[in-house]
Amino acid sequence: MQNILVNVNGDIHSADKATVSVFDRGYLYGDSLYEVARSYDGIFLHLDDHLYRMEKSAELCHMVLGQPTELYHSEIYRTFAEFRKLPGHAKTEAYCRILVTRGVGKIGFGLNCILTPTQYVIIVQPVEPPSEEQFNHGMNLQISKRLRNDARALDPAMKSGNYLNSLLAYLEANAQDCDDAVMCNSDGHITEGTTFNIFYIRNNILATPPLDIGILDGITRRQVIRIAGEMGLPVREVRFPRERMDEADEVFMTGSVKEVFPITRIDGKPVGSGKPGKLTREIAKRYRQSCWDVVALERNAKKSKAHAR
Numbered sequence: 001m002q003n004i005l006v007n008v009n010g011d012i013h014s015a016d017k018a019t020v021s022v023f024d025r026g027y028l029y030g031d032s033l034y035e036v037a038r039s040y041d042g043i044f045l046h047l048d049d050h051l052y053r054m055e056k057s058a059e060l061c062h063m064v065l066g067q068p069t070e071l072y073h074s075e076i077y078r079t080f081a082e083f084r085k086l087p088g089h090a091k092t093e094a095y096c097r098i099l100v101t102r103g104v105g106k107i108g109f110g111l112n113c114i115l116t117p118t119q120y121v122i123i124v125q126p127v128e129p130p131s132e133e134q135f136n137h138g139m140n141l142q143i144s145k146r147l148r149n150d151a152r153a154l155d156p157a158m159k160s161g162n163y164l165n166s167l168l169a170y171l172e173a174n175a176q177d178c179d180d181a182v183m184c185n186s187d188g189h190i191t192e193g194t195t196f197n198i199f200y201i202r203n204n205i206l207a208t209p210p211l212d213i214g215i216l217d218g219i220t221r222r223q224v225i226r227i228a229g230e231m232g233l234p235v236r237e238v239r240f241p242r243e244r245m246d247e248a249d250e251v252f253m254t255g256s257v258k259e260v261f262p263i264t265r266i267d268g269k270p271v272g273s274g275k276p277g278k279l280t281r282e283i284a285k286r287y288r289q290s291c292w293d294v295v296a297l298e299r300n301a302k303k304s305k306a307h308a309r
């Protein structure tokens with residue numbers, strides 16, 4: 001727990017000193033939202049998109065965020081600036097998790113039980129992106145027996161702190177010697193992974209489940225769809241059964257921390273050659289490049305803003 005800083009409602013602490021109330025509804029009911037962003041050379045990639053998605057999540061769970069997104073933005077960078085001052089290696093890269101809860105209060109669901117405004121926590125810690133070796137090895141993915149939450153019950157488009165559905169699928173996959181899991185819906189269609197979106201490639205066509213099946217609108221997913229378009233690779237956002245994954249030439253997952261990461265085995269059986277595929281490698285390379293391009297643009301925009309002052 002070293003090298004971690006935690007901002008609790010504006011006060012920055014080391015990990016061992018940061019505390020929240022046991023009466024926080026995030027703790028009592030999972031009544032919270034969160035986002036995860038990763039920095040590249042000191043810039044949190046697509047941070048505005050993450051904060052916009054948090055606003056959308058808040059709408060979906062009838063929560064008033066309580067603070068403007070500009071405040072979360074500046075508090076993230078303030079916590080990050082302190083993180084970079086910690087002794088040790090040069091910390092330009094970090095993982096940032098921002099959580100907002102509906103508040104602290106008496107036990108009970110009613111809004112009249114809540115005694116505080118929404119509470120927030122920002123955790124900044126070293127990021128651990130996968131190594132090249134891990135990328136080359138890829139992931140063994142289980143197609144979970146556990147169903148993804150139905151959007152009519154708990155909409156996966158809302159990035160809430162209630163992650164038991166994904167967490168149980170993950171633990172169950174681990175218990176069966178798989179690295180992670182992807183879940184189907186009650187129609188038997190693949191939806192998304194525990195903390196990632198999923199793509200497969202067959203005959204040079206990229207396929208991924210559509211948003212309206214009930215998945216998170218992944219920020220990396222969006223970028224990958226754009227990149228595939230630039231590569232001239234057809235993209236189909238379609239419903240498909242689990243069997244389709246067995247016929248895939250390549251499968252990969254997308255997420256802000258792992259970026260584009262190959263799935264080389266499904267339920268222990270190799271996908272294609274059992275090695276990361278050519279197109280997966282190319283998309284991953286282009287995605288990484290696009291991250292640095294965005295960072296360069298943001299850095300220039302910040303410089304021009306500073307000059308104009």
Ligand SMILES: Cc1ncc(COP(=O)(O)O)c(C=O)c1O
Binds near residue numbers: 036193195197257
């Ligand atoms: C359920 C789920 N799907 C997809 C994603 C990927 O989203 P993003 O690419 O915005 O990180 C996440 C990220 O945490 C997730 O939890």
